[in-house]
Amino acid sequence: MVDLHAIIGFEGIGINAWMVWILPFVGAALIPVIAKVGNHARNYAAVGFALASALSAATLLPVALDGGQIHSQINWIPILNIHAGTLADSLSIIMTNIVAWISFLIFIYSLGYMHGDKNLTRYWFFMLFFIGSMQLIVLSDNLLMVFFGWEGVGLASFALISFWYHDKKRDFVGTPGHYAGGIQMWASPSHAGLKAFLMTKAGDIMMLSGMFLIFGYAGTFGFTELLQDQSWATEMAKNNLLVPAAVLIFGGAIGKSAQFPLNEWLLEAMTGPTPVSALIHAATMVKAGVFLVARIGPLFFAVSALNSSQFFEVIAWVGAITAFLLATQALVNPEIKKVLAYSTGSQIGLMMMGLGIAGLSSSFVDGYTSGFFHLMSHAMFKASLFMGAGAVLHAVGSRFMTDMGGLMGKMKKTFLFMMMAGLSLAAAPFITSGFWSKDAILASVLESGYQYSWVLFAIAVMVSFMTAFYTFRMLGMTFFGNKSKFIQQNEGSHHVHEVSAVMWVPFAILAVASIAVGLIGFTFEHQLHEMFTSYLAGTFGIHSELSEGHEVPTESGSGFLGLEELNPVAVTASIGAFALGAILGGLVYMKRIIDPEIVSRSIISRAVWKFFFNRWYLNTALYWGAVVGPLAIYRIIWRYFESTIIDGINPGLQGSMTYFSKVIKAGQTGIAQTYLFVFAAGLMIIIMLLFL
């Protein structure tokens, strides 16, 4: 259905769309003031602002379900014809609710996790700034404002990743003493923050360049304006600039979502407090990239029909490479949060694959829905897993899974809910949201008709297998088996115990939600599919031929009614990958029947292990190429050009003047005879010249 609703402006709930992103900023600005009242007031005020923002977001939901739209603008920089505005359509309303509610739960969790930290004013300021910026990205109606949010997210992540800026050893990530190719593989919080900021900045400049290209032809940054008058696209396509511009904007998403080749910052970002990691991975920051692609993907598809297929190919392949790359690294990492971080990068890769395949298939909405559905289910289970991991860290006092083990008995609730969320990540069939969303991606890849879709499909299945394996490995190493030496040693001083309700309730809610969505998964997906079909058709005019003959009876009440709609190959592959990975992981790390040391027996498996553990040497290459190398060149220039030649000009000039004056001085003897002699000689020469 094309939406017949009038676009809502400032009237009614239109103003709430502004409130969603303004409230967190207002809250951030007020936090230092409220902190004067008292610490409790400040903490609850921060949570209150997050809740207020989430409630404003919730009020928009009916608009999304109706297929309506809120769009309001004010003049911002009139001289350059730039407006500020919010655009709340189906896509952004769903997204803004995910962000708002997950952030709210993480805020509650923070009350427990960060309890007693001295710098909470700074913490709450940047947390609120973080979600404000993210909501700005989601609700902006133009690219320039998106960029404001984009950099705000970067800034907040920089500040929060290096939150413990005193660089104490316990706040580091990575294995101390681990070098790969001469590059140190462990990092301090302040180093990690810097790395995250600079690497995402490298993505940002690509995004800016893409924006400038579009602005040059269209004279506007507005999404709706770009869609209204599409002559700019024709013009750009004529000059072969449309795809480069789109790919450059996607470059921003590569940076923010930690996709290959800008993926390396995400691992070090684990130096931040765990709620920050949860926020970065589930609600803000890395999801910003996926959202951006979801925002501009249909736009480029709509304005150029099939001419932009290269753009979608780039998205799909970058996603596939990242998914595979990071999944392999998650297999071998000993740190619980880093396993989750690799997993995020890998899952984001799958989302990108879904969004990319959308533009390569005849049914745009299938891939689009699958990518976005995976974003939703990932947001739930990953936030839950991170918060659970935080609870474990809190209880154990070490970031290494080798220091854990046998926690099942001591931390029953954490175990239960992490298991639920973990099953969702591993995509346990039919009962988890992760299964349905991953299956949707697999199906949309298979059905796309893209010529290399089988390669993408094979990669996705392999990634599914690895996902199941590393999830079970993580759960097994943490909760199963015997207590590690570390726990036993510390048993006297530091007793492992279950965390307080303020911490476990938030991740329990999300874990249960991810299972609940899983139980009605197929219906849920179908609803989403329908909503996006009408959204894409109504806003962008993208009609999927396939989906028209794809009508599912509306009276389908149960989630299992439409099972025959599933793609059998995709389902089988997905279940097979899960089963294989889960059984293998379970045998090695839960039952502990197979000794994981088995890999070190063969040279080949050991080499592979080392290759994965050294992150495919990408971090090494990055540091040599972008840090060590340039610095060495600068040092050479500094030493042999700036310090020698440029700094030498001044003394050189001075020296030559002194020398010159010495030469002159030599003649100034003060002896009259000499002067007379010279005078006479000169006179002689002149006379000779004149007369001879």
Next chain:
Amino acid sequence: MIESYYLLIATFLPLLVSPIAYILGKKKGSDATTWFSFGILAISTMLLFIASSNLQGGRSAYVESYAWSQFGNFGLRIDGLSLPFAIIINILCTVLTLYSKPYMLHKIKESFEENSGKRESASDSNEYRSNSGGNEIKTLTVSKSDEEQYVNHHMGLYFALYLTFSMGMLGTVLATNLIEFYVFFELMLVPSFFLLAFYGYGERKRIALMFFFWTHVGAVVLLLGLLAIGFFAGGFDYDTVMQNVDKIPDQWIVLIVFALVIGLGVKLAAFALHIWLPYAHSEAPTPISALLSPAMIGIGAYGLLRLWLELLVGDYSQYSIYINLWGLATMIYGGAMAMMQDDIKRLLAYSSISQMGYILFGIGSESVLGITGATFMYVTHGLGKAILFMMAGSIILQTGTRSMSKLGGLAGRMPYTAVIAMIGALTIMGIPPTSGFMGEWILFNGVLQSGLENSDTLRIVAFGLGILATVLSAAYILWMYKRIFFGKIPEQYARVKDSNRYVIVTMAALAAITLFLGVYPNPMLNPITDYVQEMFSGDNTVLQFSTANPVNVTSSYMNSSNGHVTVAGGDS
């Protein structure tokens, strides 16, 4: 007929009262002279705002003109181009007066102790002592009043020179006559030389001489160009030159442009002409560094815009690509060298070189947006770099060192300095919501547009490298920030306190402006864009800014007034 002398008063009031500032300092102490100077500069700034409120968009101007000499009229003019420069110069001068008080007290007391401590050996540093008779007495018991007298004398002297300096800078950007421009251009050099020689660090006299020598050489080269323009055009008034620009022979134009670019390039510290800058900026007393670096050297950019782009219309596009590439080289080179520094102020000095590269990059862009962005960059660099220099000063005040290898972890001990310095850092890095981003995106956008317009691969590549250099800027700034504020705090600084209100409030004031302009740039951006747009409206080699896709927009600038609005005429 309204007779008003806003600009005349704004410019010359600081000069006229500078002796009073000295006497006040000597007789009444540092408080009196600080607040007196602050008041005077605040009045001057207010007058500038009043004068600029008369602007009506387009190329309109507010001009005061007075009969002068055979060189033509002595005029003071505020328009879309000089407005951002004048306002920023005056805001910085005003705010930094207050900042100077604690800093200079500290500095002067330090040099007093130095002088009275090692009397025999340091004959050199005794020159500036007030009681020169004291030289004979080897064991001088330093009385309280002795120190007070010394300090008061020097605070007075400092503010007298400071006021003169500010007059010189303001006059340069308001001038309407080539000779007048040159006179002010040199006038700002003299007090800054003395400020550096008297109150600097290290080998201050040598460095002050070096600073004077190089910028003076630059100014003389500039003068040759200005004289040539004047002789051919038959007058030195900007208006006369603009009317008679055709009379300048083509072979001379090349030489004149060369002289202008070299002369102003020295001031701007463009790559290879930057010899003096790292020394002068790092060894000057910090409030003066905060004026030299953002406010003074940027006047070179103003000179290029006004004297070259506006007065010598028509030949700009032949040379623009070279300026563009030169800017690129300066940008990258300054950034790379900044990475190599350990001294905070020296790092900031190289950073200034790099930022001047941005401005040159924009000036050479051959597009309205690029030039607008370059002008806006002056505003944003002025604010951002001043904040960072003030941060350096705050750290010197509290820790006594500016070597980053000795610092670390200060964020907890000096939270206000750290927070405000972050805003300054974001401004220099060009991150929203600071004004840095507003300047940068407009600038880079312009460069890319003009490259695309002419399908000029060189320009597009330059754009790519240029925008990559912004990552370099972010790298050295954040690395500096990390080394100062993050990490383990050294033992000896574990009890350091944050600076006093004079330092924090002044820094915060500038931070507030950069945040405001970052979100709402219109007060600065509108006059600049209007003016630059009109300036190139007849020049079709320069890429115009047009909204190709005017969706429900009223383009108000299209029908703005074109003429020069002369409000006051003086007694000519």
